[in-house]
Amino acid sequence: VILTNGEIDAIAGLLSMREGWPFTIYAHEKVLATLKSNSVFNVLSEKNVKRQAIAIDKAFEPALPDGTPSGIEILPFEVTGKGAWYLEGERREGSEAAGDTLGLRIRDKTTGKFFFFIAACAEVTDDLKSRLKGAALVFFDGTVWRDDEMIAAGLATKTGRSMGHISMSGEQGAIAALAKLGIERKIFLHINNSNPALLHNSEERRAAEQAGWQIPADGTEIVL
């Protein structure tokens, strides 16, 4: 299990893992510190579940439960985001947000093929653009269609941006920002239930698809 941030939707699934099954949690030390300070995660006993720190721009190769190398190289990198909001107000060790939000480049060491996994991203920076340029496949943060949609729907008082998520639409949105990078296949994930692009017949779905994006169905299998 690789955790790319410490938000509830990234870590709560750990509580549904079978206690006795051996696996490894890979996460930035910030996220590991959150797991350590929350005793509920002790259900994953250290005997069966190892916790391994990963660092920005340091590639690693996860091991299979039996200890053999997986043949998959993971490169975590920093993306613009924010700290888990339930920790807001807690003392942070520094003013830097480094490590709060990671993207992953996931590469098959045999074939050399790779793709990107970016489930949370507040802004597409030039650095991120240069990473993604020409990629065969990118999974990207599709939380909201527009920044204020949760407020407009009366679901919350937060904007997408305040939750660390770029919008799909708009001049600063993901569709525009990733339009001219020559990415072969672009798939949104982490789509909030307030996002109209989730609806099969919505204008927003049509606009996303016309712009070359896929909104995947549950159970979609993808071959790189």
Added chain:
Amino acid sequence: VILTNGEIDAIAGLLSMREGWPFTIYAHEKVLATLKSNSVFNVLSEKNVKRQAIAIDKAFEPALPDGTPSGIEILPFEVTGKGAWYLEGERREGSEAAGDTLGLRIRDKTTGKFFFFIAACAEVTDDLKSRLKGAALVFFDGTVWRDDEMIAAGLATKTGRSMGHISMSGEQGAIAALAKLGIERKIFLHINNSNPALLHNSEERRAAEQAGWQIPADGTEIVL
């Protein structure tokens, strides 16, 4: 939301509640302390989600989100159990286990009808028998069929008893213990996926049903 113990399966669902929706968490102060010490539960902000301590043998009437009384009286009572196992090894304030595991008597104040909800129970004591005697409906801990089934299946190294759960079968089991109390309707819940009574065509299912118990299907609706 009424929490009857602090185990993961009792509290993890809180993390799936919509953040902005107002409701109240009712729980023993031990369980509230666990929630407080685990920062992940701060996603349920105190602004929207009140946390209300309940006490053994003190009836209370939950309020609806708008503050009006629900018309339902809840009586929490002590049942034999154990502390949440992920807290094992932590310093406890006393040697008593009181409050670790609660049963509930849930009563409609208008009609006077009531039923019992007991999702975890290590032993059917005489006190518990006298409470349940003649009840119209009892939901009862059906975690395991026999004490060592998880070990026998290679799923875990723990017995049902060591997890605070009585077995369905056997001389000391729930079926035998609740057999002669004149309970009108008995329904097992909290059934582990190792329990063969979950299988529609198993001998164990047949034995439970012949003994007057129901293994409910998902979505079952019950009218008292």
